[in-house]
Amino acid sequence: MKIIDNLEDGYKILKGSNISSYKIDCEILMSHTLSISREEVLLNLEKNVKKEEEERYFNLINRRIKNEPIAYITSNKSFWKNNFITNKNALIPRPDSEHLVEQALKLVKKKQAKRILDIGVGSGCLSISVLKERPYCKFDAIDISKNAIKLAKSNANLHQLSNRIKFYKRDVDNFYHDKYDLIISNPPYIKKHKIKYLGTVSHEPKIALDGGLNGLEITRKIISKSKKLLKTNGKLILEIGYDQKYKVIESLKEKNFFINKIIKDYGNNVRCIVSTKIK
Numbered sequence: 001m002k003i004i005d006n007l008e009d010g011y012k013i014l015k016g017s018n019i020s021s022y023k024i025d026c027e028i029l030m031s032h033t034l035s036i037s038r039e040e041v042l043l044n045l046e047k048n049v050k051k052e053e054e055e056r057y058f059n060l061i062n063r064r065i066k067n068e069p070i071a072y073i074t075s076n077k078s079f080w081k082n083n084f085i086t087n088k089n090a091l092i093p094r095p096d097s098e099h100l101v102e103q104a105l106k107l108v109k110k111k112q113a114k115r116i117l118d119i120g121v122g123s124g125c126l127s128i129s130v131l132k133e134r135p136y137c138k139f140d141a142i143d144i145s146k147n148a149i150k151l152a153k154s155n156a157n158l159h160q161l162s163n164r165i166k167f168y169k170r171d172v173d174n175f176y177h178d179k180y181d182l183i184i185s186n187p188p189y190i191k192k193h194k195i196k197y198l199g200t201v202s203h204e205p206k207i208a209l210d211g212g213l214n215g216l217e218i219t220r221k222i223i224s225k226s227k228k229l230l231k232t233n234g235k236l237i238l239e240i241g242y243d244q245k246y247k248v249i250e251s252l253k254e255k256n257f258f259i260n261k262i263i264k265d266y267g268n269n270v271r272c273i274v275s276t277k278i279k
């Protein structure tokens, strides 16, 4: 069969399973199967696909029917300006988290050599994106999940940054180390009882999503710990849930942080807070 026939069969199957992104998903899965870009798929619709390639493609379609995210099926996700290896051991990098990278790059000038900590490093997408553009900075990165650290190490190797990022498998509660100029964190912030209602997210590790009963358990730990780990005037860049602005600001103020900036995401929800440890 031709590429176009396989795509059209895939569209029908995914559409029938209520997958709204069925078109783009089939094109990505075909591009992954044939190891060519999506553009090349679309430019070669009349080309024939080998039997074994068809089989591989429909296997991927079958995984997608079960709502497995595309990034896990293809083991790849682009974030900020780079590609990252993805797997079920860590959260898939989200476009909304790019705001944290953008804010970090605004705070740190190109030639500055800052010490930065990433709490809950996951795939490593935040630290690696910042390091690639700030050649004199160094990161420490912690995560409670051994497998997330393993993935982040693979991504650091992929981007040849292993010499500028140190990983620690640690609960934020048990991390006592240097003093940092900047802390960046995208913590788990979903309320425990809401996790089961999230579609593709159900394939992602609970430990990356679960913010406890009120959604703020880890965020509050991070704020308390940042007070100890930051230098005076050090900055904290935090990602938060769409409805957590007031509570997080209150927690920050309680710990004597000054609120510098509140940033909205692409859906117009407050998603990121930049603050300064005053004393």
Ligand SMILES: C[S@@+](CC[C@H](N)C(=O)[O-])C[C@H]1O[C@@H](n2cnc3c(N)ncnc32)[C@H](O)[C@@H]1O
Pocket (backbone or CB within 6 Å): 090, 091, 092, 093, 094, 097, 119, 120, 121, 122, 123, 124, 125, 126, 142, 143, 144, 145, 148, 170, 171, 172, 173, 186, 187, 188, 189, 207, 208, 209, 218
């Ligand atoms: C929302 S994910 C963020 C991953 C990555 N930074 C990103 O932005 O895509 C949160 C990460 O925090 C880690 N984590 C959860 N609880 C933690 C804790 N108590 N201490 C350290 N890391 C924790 C999870 O394993 C997960 O990798």
